[in-house]
Amino acid sequence: MLTRRAILPDVEQIHKLIAVYSPDGTLLPRTLAELSENVRDFVVVEDGDEIIACGALHFYGRHLTEIRSIAVCPTHKGKGAGRVLIEALLEEAELHKIKCVCLFTRIPDFFAKFGFDYASREVLPDKIYKDCLKCPRLHACDEVAMYRGSLPKVTPVKLEDIHVPITALRA
Numbered sequence: 343m344l345t346r347r348a349i350l351p352d353v354e355q356i357h358k359l360i361a362v363y364s365p366d367g368t369l370l371p372r373t374l375a376e377l378s379e380n381v382r383d384f385v386v387v388e389d390g391d392e393i394i395a396c397g398a399l400h401f402y403g404r405h406l407t408e409i410r411s412i413a414v415c416p417t418h419k420g421k422g423a424g425r426v427l428i429e430a431l432l433e434e435a436e437l438h439k440i441k442c443v444c445l446f447t448r449i450p451d452f453f454a455k456f457g458f459d460y461a462s463r464e465v466l467p468d469k470i471y472k473d474c475l476k477c478p479r480l481h482a483c484d485e486v487a488m489y490r491g492s493l494p495k496v497t498p499v500k501l502e503d504i505h506v507p508i509t510a511l512r513a
């Protein structure tokens with residue numbers, strides 16, 4: 343298994359991997375256009391010629407980056423691809439001297455293995471303003487926020503004060 347930064351020709355395989363896990367809401371769906379635009383965020387794991395896993399690191403700034411779009415091909419699960427992928431993304435975050443890595447997940451036990459701890463999503467306003475406000479589950483989120491490093495020193499967002507007209511946001 344080899345990890346490397348993704349390049350544009352990988353986009354179709356990344357798209358297929360993410361599509362496996364988006365119908366049930368495990369991952370946010372990504373279009374080919376979005377993936378092409380953000381392909382430099384991605385790391386892939388190869389087994390021979392095949393891409394068997396992908397994941398991305400989205401930069402908000404030196405204070406915060408987010409691990410997202412983590413997907414291991416179902417036939418390759420349980421063989422260490424997830425581990426090498428997360429380790430490669432954390433190395434990338436270290437290279438960029440990022441102070442805090444965050445993520446939102448339904449499988450906290452997996453990420454706890456890499457030193458992630460629970461956080462309240464209210465202390466991650468970058469994520470809230472980027473994604474959560476557009477999400478129909480804003481006030482019924484079933485994911486937990488996790489972080490590794492030093493949490494940004496910010497005034498927490500008061501989610502209960504946010505009343506967003508979801509239909510307007512979808513337009």
Ligand SMILES: CC(C)(COP(=O)(O)OP(=O)(O)OC[C@H]1O[C@@H](n2cnc3c(N)ncnc32)[C@H](O)[C@@H]1OP(=O)(O)O)[C@@H](O)C(=O)NCCC(=O)NCCS
Nearest residue numbers: 363412413414419420421422423424425446447449451452
């Ligand atoms: C979660 C996922 C990335 C794990 O990848 P994987 O290649 O199967 O994981 P690995 O084989 O590298 O396992 C590494 C360790 O994590 C553990 N692990 C794997 N899946 C786990 C899970 N769902 N929950 C808790 N621990 C898990 C393994 O037991 C192993 O532990 P060990 O090192 O103590 O033996 C993969 O199952 C996946 O793509 N799931 C669907 C998409 C998804 O949920 N993405 C994350 C969204 S936030």
